Structure formats: C-alpha cells, structure tokens
Amino acid sequence: MKLWGGRFQKETDELVNDFNASIHFDQRLYKEDITGSMAHAKMLGACGIISGEDTEAIVKGLEEILADIEAGKVEFSVDNEDIHMNVESLLTARIGQAGKRLHTARSRNDQVALDFRMYVRTQIGVIIDQLLTLETVLCRQAAKYQTAVMPGYTHLQRAQPISFAQHLMAYGAMFKRDVQRLEDCAARLNECPLGCGALAGTTYPIDRFMTAQALGFDGPMGNSLDGVSDRDYALEFLSALSILMMHLSRFSEEVILWCSWEFKFIELDDAYATGSSIMPQKKNPDVAELVRGKTGRVYGDLMGLLTVMKGLPLAYNKDMQEDKEPVFDAVDTVEMCLPVFAAMLDTMTVRTDNMRAAAGKGFINATDCADYLTKKGMPFRDAYTVTGHLVALCTAQGKTLEELSLPELQSVSTLFDKDVYEALKLENCMALRSSFGGPAVAETTRQIEALEAFIQSRK
C-alpha cells in the first residue's frame, strides 16, 4: 500500500503509477533529502515532539541509508513515487515504528522545497569553482599576449587596434559577473522552507530557526505559502546559467572564426579538435560548436520552467515536479561545458603573426590618423573627413595609410608632418590607448591583476 493509501479503495493504476513517479530523476536529491530529514528529526527531538530514543534511531537509520545509497546498495522503487517517500519507506523498513514518526510536522511540499534549494546552492558552488578555473586560464593566456596586436572589430569589420590580451580580458570581465550573479542567487535563496508544512505551517511547537541554522541557511522563510510555492530561486539560477552560456557561446563563435583559414588567429590543440570522416585535411572546432549548440538547451530549460510556473495558483501543485529535470539538465550541461572550454583555451596556439598581418589591413589606424590631425589643431569632424579622403585614395591605389608619401598626405592637409608615420604605427596606436580600461599594456596588466585578485578573494 502507498504511504498515503489510507483513504483509497483501489490500487493506483500502473500507468498512473509510472506517470506520477519522479524517482527516476529526483533520486539525485538523496543526500539533500537525508540531510534535511536528519535536521528535522533532531529538531523534533529537541522540541520534545518525538522522544530522544526515536531521534537517535532515525538519525542512525538515515546515516546507514546514506552510506548504502553511496555504496550503490539501494534500489529505489517506483511504487514509492519519489526520493522523499523512498527514503522514508527504507527507514521504516529498517527501524520500524520510529521511522513512522519522522514525517511529523512536515510535508513533502516543504521537504522538496528544502531539498531543491540545497541542491541549487551546492551546484552554484561547483559552477563558481569551474568559472574561477576558466578565469585563471584567461589571466594566464592574457598575460602572454599583452603586446600582440590584433584587429578589434565592430560589425565584424576591422575597426581599431587592440591586443589579444584585451580581447580575452573582455570575457574575463563577463565571467566575473557570471560568478557574481550566481553569488547573488545563492545569497537570496538561502532561506529555509522546512517547517512551512504542506502550506499552512503546523500546530506542533517546532523550531524553524534551529533547522534553518543546522542546514546552513540564514534563517527560515517568513511565509509558509511562499516557502512551498515559489521556484524563483531555480529560475534565477537558470537565468544566470543562460547568461553564462550566452557568454560561452559568443566566445565559442569567435574561437570558431579564429580557427578558420580566413582568420587563422589560433590553432586548437589536436586533443581539443576533431577530424572529418571524409575530408582528410579537416580539423574542426567541435568543442566550441557544441558549447554554442548546447546554449540552446539551457535557454530551453529556463523557458520550460518559466512556462510551468506561470499559471499556478498557490500553493503546491504537482506541475511543480517538472521543476527538476530542466535544472538538472542545465547543471549537467554547464558543468560539462566549462571544464572542456577552459582546457581548450589553455592548450590553444595563438598565431600572433596572423593577427598582426590582419591588423595591418583594413585601415584600423584611420581613427588615429584623424586624432593626429585633431591634436595638431584641426576640429575632429574635419579631421575625420580628411582621413576619409585618404582612405579612398589608398583604396584606389591598393595602399595602406602609412604607405602614402608625405607629399600625398600633405595634399589633403598641410598639418601632416614626418611624425605622422610614428602615429600610424599599429603598435603605437595600441600602446597609446592607455585610457582606463583600454588595451595599452599598463591597462591590460591592471585588468589581469584585478581579476587575479578577484579569483583569490573567492578561494
């Protein structure tokens, strides 16, 4: 008979039994479930709601069940529907009467809310660690390429000179905010729903502050309906993961471009690239493409749960059992993507020669040419127009700006002098962009050091 079978005259139809069950996926929550039950039992004992003997028997029984599950000795049963009832049934089978007292002053509604919050909290820690490893790789690579000039792009058109370090540190800044978003989520979710009961609290003299503290929460949730009803922490988590995947996906897109023969800015290590079954010459950036592709899954997980939640009246509805799989899927996806992506970047070869060659074409020093004239007294808008004429001249002659002779330059403005050639050198153009946050070496050094300090502060 079911744990809840008292008022039923018939067995559950087999189709319903399978349909209703969540044990095949929520068994992942076994540890959170057992930890939560131990804290609950100790609190019931401390408040005199169950006896000291029963408390001890429950805690010891749960410890043994935990060890057996981790040793792979436990088989869960679909007849017990979910992880909560599986654990409770196992306990009662092992310790008898005392096991039946565990669920006093508790409902599966606050139990599942508790387990899921604790699960998300733990995974946030795992993902933050992985992000910090990725950040470490970015700092290490950036430190090597602070003077490596590459074209910076807008509209995927060569725009202005930057360094490879500057480009990498842009992602470093994004992943730092991803860490902070996850930290914010962890801080906000850290209120304990245990003791909210089915929805309306309980008549027993429980101590919610005690269980909250024992389970590492800042305190109990202040409204029992809210405690069992909302999944906003899971949605916030999925939002943060979606944004993180969006960053990884943009980065992947650039890795894919950079690996192409059209760019050849980087080459992936053989261990992080794949071949083609028909084209012998191919070396494909599959890792980056899969990360880009898997971003769609995580967005789907977020949209799925948002849609599950949007029409639900308070408090618990069975629809909410659908909260777990999207979160598990997003966790699995992100936790798979981050380490392989970091390792791919760690082992890539950077073709600074090709970056420099690409930077040499496309007039990415045109702004610097206009700035040169502006610094000699011409209003910027006029300098902009004059430089535009020069670019047209160069395009007609197949030249770069620095290949124009001084008389050619002076034909459009007498402000040009010999020192213009220094001003047009890409290395100088980059080095002089020393405004706060710019690509000059002093600034990329500052960025790298700041990010390293952030990583340290989180260790």
Ligand code: ARG
């Ligand atoms: N397996 C359920 C879930 O994941 C646990 C809560 C069930 N509560 C209930 N009243 N049926 O949501």
